[in-house]
Amino acid sequence: MAASHVLAIDQGTTSTRAILFDRHGRPVASAQQELPQHYPADGWVEHDPEAIWRDTLAVCRSVLARAGLAPAGVAAIGIANQRETTVLWEREGGKVLHNAIVWQDRRTAEACRALVRDGAEPQVRARTGLLLDPYFSATKLAWLLERIPGARVRAERGDLCFGTIDSFLLYRLTGGRVHATDATNAARTLLLDLATQRWDPGLLGLFDLPAALLPAVLDNDAHFGTTDPAWFGAAVPITGMAGDQQAAAFGQACFAPGMIKSTYGTGCFALMTLGATPRLSGHRLLTTLAWRLGGRATYALEGSIFVAGAALQWLRDGLGLIPDTPASEAHARAIDDTHGVYLVPAFTGLGAPYWDPDARGALLGLTRNTGVSQVVRAALEAVCFQTRDLMEAMAADAGQMPATLRVDGGMVGNDWLMQFLADTLAVPVERPMVTETTALGAACLAGLGAGVYGSMADLAAGWQCQRRFEPGMLESRRNRLYDGWRRAVARVREGVVTSV
Numbered sequence: 001m002a003a004s005h006v007l008a009i010d011q012g013t014t015s016t017r018a019i020l021f022d023r024h025g026r027p028v029a030s031a032q033q034e035l036p037q038h039y040p041a042d043g044w045v046e047h048d049p050e051a052i053w054r055d056t057l058a059v060c061r062s063v064l065a066r067a068g069l070a071p072a073g074v075a076a077i078g079i080a081n082q083r084e085t086t087v088l089w090e091r092e093g094g095k096v097l098h099n100a101i102v103w104q105d106r107r108t109a110e111a112c113r114a115l116v117r118d119g120a121e122p123q124v125r126a127r128t129g130l131l132l133d134p135y136f137s138a139t140k141l142a143w144l145l146e147r148i149p150g151a152r153v154r155a156e157r158g159d160l161c162f163g164t165i166d167s168f169l170l171y172r173l174t175g176g177r178v179h180a181t182d183a184t185n186a187a188r189t190l191l192l193d194l195a196t197q198r199w200d201p202g203l204l205g206l207f208d209l210p211a212a213l214l215p216a217v218l219d220n221d222a223h224f225g226t227t228d229p230a231w232f233g234a235a236v237p238i239t240g241m242a243g244d245q246q247a248a249a250f251g252q253a254c255f256a257p258g259m260i261k262s263t264y265g266t267g268c269f270a271l272m273t274l275g276a277t278p279r280l281s282g283h284r285l286l287t288t289l290a291w292r293l294g295g296r297a298t299y300a301l302e303g304s305i306f307v308a309g310a311a312l313q314w315l316r317d318g319l320g321l322i323p324d325t326p327a328s329e330a331h332a333r334a335i336d337d338t339h340g341v342y343l344v345p346a347f348t349g350l351g352a353p354y355w356d357p358d359a360r361g362a363l364l365g366l367t368r369n370t371g372v373s374q375v376v377r378a379a380l381e382a383v384c385f386q387t388r389d390l391m392e393a394m395a396a397d398a399g400q401m402p403a404t405l406r407v408d409g410g411m412v413g414n415d416w417l418m419q420f421l422a423d424t425l426a427v428p429v430e431r432p433m434v435t436e437t438t439a440l441g442a443a444c445l446a447g448l449g450a451g452v453y454g455s456m457a458d459l460a461a462g463w464q465c466q467r468r469f470e471p472g473m474l475e476s477r478r479n480r481l482y483d484g485w486r487r488a489v490a491r492v493r494e495g496v497v498t499s500v
Contacts, residue, residue, distance in 0.1 A: 078446030129287030240446030
């Protein structure tokens, strides 16, 4: 059988998904498994890496079975992953030493504050494009080495491996033969120098981390290795890896400087392509790698929102207000306005452009007339207001608002939300034919690496818009609603939760 399909693994914060794509980039079959979240303390978030591994094998096998495809028909595997989430395991045998510390986790906030007080942030920002925040991997890894008995000594001997989820899955898929990561995930650790594209000894010293822990850093379309035949019945090449947001930007064909995509999943992440030259933000956005192909880096500005779809999951599972997330659209349509109700979903702090790890969520503006629909709609509106926060920061850095915003992720099937987003931004919103662009981007990178797909120009030409949402809200109303949002955020950051 000719190998003409690409298998994409999309390991996200709340689920693990596999999608099989054909040689034209069309999805053929998919499978998904929800991932349990663990909250051992206030602001702490963990995952069980063994559950992630079991789910990854299960969804991949399920997809091949549903498609009726033998492993020989898979030309390559691509991996996209939740970024920054930190795993520590034994080099020999692969035993995990602790639950994965998730990107949302805030346990190292004080360590970050101490480094800021010591004046380290300018150096870190200049070298990595990032800020000193618990979001990133370095302080998570340092925490693990300090808390696990004997871990530091073993790490210095080279007995342990550090990795983000991509690296952990690659290690397991290759039967422990490969300890590597891709450039985009490496760029989110606070340890990679953007200029040299190498692990930085000065940063390792700053965080007191031994270099022996670190994976090799490869291009996004590199040949990372082949799967152990025990997993799928044949050895399959792994020829593409990227952090989920970079994979989504690639799947959205945001190849030209100035193009922006925003992904709506657990959180919300907007990336604006910069091109071959990195540029530091003047508005507390991140400078990061978009991708690295053939040794040539493309950079991006990124705004990160920690809670988007996770707020709806909280309304569903924590409060029992909705039976499922699609029900949120009916609630939003049932009323004309929230009448001053705002939800600031700072459950694990606030991301860009605030970077406030101590902020906590609040529901403001409640009256006796507030009902379920107002609360649910406020959660959806918060996604749009947070996106405007990011877009205004990007526009300030770039000198103008984007002409359009390409969107993707699990939330974009909500037509009401997409229209309110266009209204809030005063920018047209474009939803693609394939909304699972994170998996598509991983497949495109792997397909390029394996020769299944042609060029980036071919991928750009194949991008199709399913629906375009044009802004229609009056400017006075748009600004009034956004002003209320900014007041609500200010009160959360001050620790005040009185009515707005």
